Amino acid sequence: MNPLELSSWLHTPRRPPLLMGVLNVTPDSFSDGGRHLDPADAERRVEEMIAEGADWIDVGGESTRPGSQPVPEDEQRRRVLPAVRAAASRGVVVSIDTTRAAVAEAALDAGAVIVNDVSAGRDDPALLRLVAGRHAAIVLMHMQGTPATMQQAPTYSDVVREVRDFLLRRRDVAASAGVDPSRILLDPGIGFGKTTEHNLELLRELPRLAGLGHPLVVGTSRKRFIGEITGEPDPSRRLLGTAATVSWSIANGASVVRVHDVQAMRQVLRMTCAMMSRR
Ligand code: HH2
Numbered sequence: 001m002n003p004l005e006l007s008s009w010l011h012t013p014r015r016p017p018l019l020m021g022v023l024n025v026t027p028d029s030f031s032d033g034g035r036h037l038d039p040a041d042a043e044r045r046v047e048e049m050i051a052e053g054a055d056w057i058d059v060g061g062e063s064t065r066p067g068s069q070p071v072p073e074d075e076q077r078r079r080v081l082p083a084v085r086a087a088a089s090r091g092v093v094v095s096i097d098t099t100r101a102a103v104a105e106a107a108l109d110a111g112a113v114i115v116n117d118v119s120a121g122r123d124d125p126a127l128l129r130l131v132a133g134r135h136a137a138i139v140l141m142h143m144q145g146t147p148a149t150m151q152q153a154p155t156y157s158d159v160v161r162e163v164r165d166f167l168l169r170r171r172d173v174a175a176s177a178g179v180d181p182s183r184i185l186l187d188p189g190i191g192f193g194k195t196t197e198h199n200l201e202l203l204r205e206l207p208r209l210a211g212l213g214h215p216l217v218v219g220t221s222r223k224r225f226i227g228e229i230t231g232e233p234d235p236s237r238r239l240l241g242t243a244a245t246v247s248w249s250i251a252n253g254a255s256v257v258r259v260h261d262v263q264a265m266r267q268v269l270r271m272t273c274a275m276m277s278r279r
Pocket residue numbers: 022024026028029030031032060062063064065097116117118139141187189190217218219220258
């Protein structure tokens with residue numbers, strides 16, 4: 001999908017679900033860390049994901065796995081810009097996975113059109129103003145705590161209600177900062193300050209989040225809760241567990257699924273959409 005098609009997709013009431021391919025340009029991401037640090041490797045992976053059927057490529061230069069520490073803006077920029085340029089030059093939709101306005105701005109200059117902010121505009125207030133000024137799209141994601149501490153003791157009285165209320169609050173803050181509401185996507189933040197049971201509850205109740213009037217992004221790919229349920233400790237071997245969650249998410253209203261295994265999940269998405277008559 002190219003950026004123009006994204007604009008019309010955002011205004012389509014029954015949107016065909018999109019596949020967001022993950023490209024982490026980091027030494028320490030939980031599943032693809034260290035594999036794309038050389039710009040030539042990142043570029044190869046971009047080409048591969050496009051050939052495999054990615055609609056959109058999400059480039060990140062900072063791991064947000066549990067226990068991770070922030071990466072300086074300069075270093076994030078150094079890591080992500082070659083990959084953003086490589087993906088944008090091939091005409092595909094590119095998002096920048098960052099919480100920092102300076103990194104997002106450099107990525108938008110290099111051709112990204114979406115900011116994927118796992119802090120939903122809380123880490124750097126300048127980020128929402130930037131998105132507004134550039135008429136970019138933004139993913140606002142729920143997270144309890146920060147990556148450094150979020151898995152220590154996640155607590156909710158009603159996880160679905162709290163995530164829903166949070167997303168609506170952050171949507172309002174973004175809109176007040178001037179972000180075009182039709183360019184806001186929401187994400188429950190699977191694995192971000194949540195136990196396995198919290199993640200399952202959010203997936204079970206996904207239609208409640210898919211009905212908030214914004215496209216819903218869901219990122220379950222290879223995550224720890226899949227390992228816990230399936231007994232598979234190696235993230236790269238969680239393909240089938242991931243497939244189950246991707247199919248479920250689409251059937252329950254997700255508009256975008258964020259995945260590492262683009263080729264396999266393209267098949268899952270096609271099959272799920274065919275069963276739902278949303279081909
Ligand atoms: N998950 C991760 C990172 N960014 N963004 C959104 N919108 N939704 C998610 O679920 C999400 C995200 C974590 O996965 P990954 O990028 O593979 O790992 P790491 O944070 O270790 O780089």
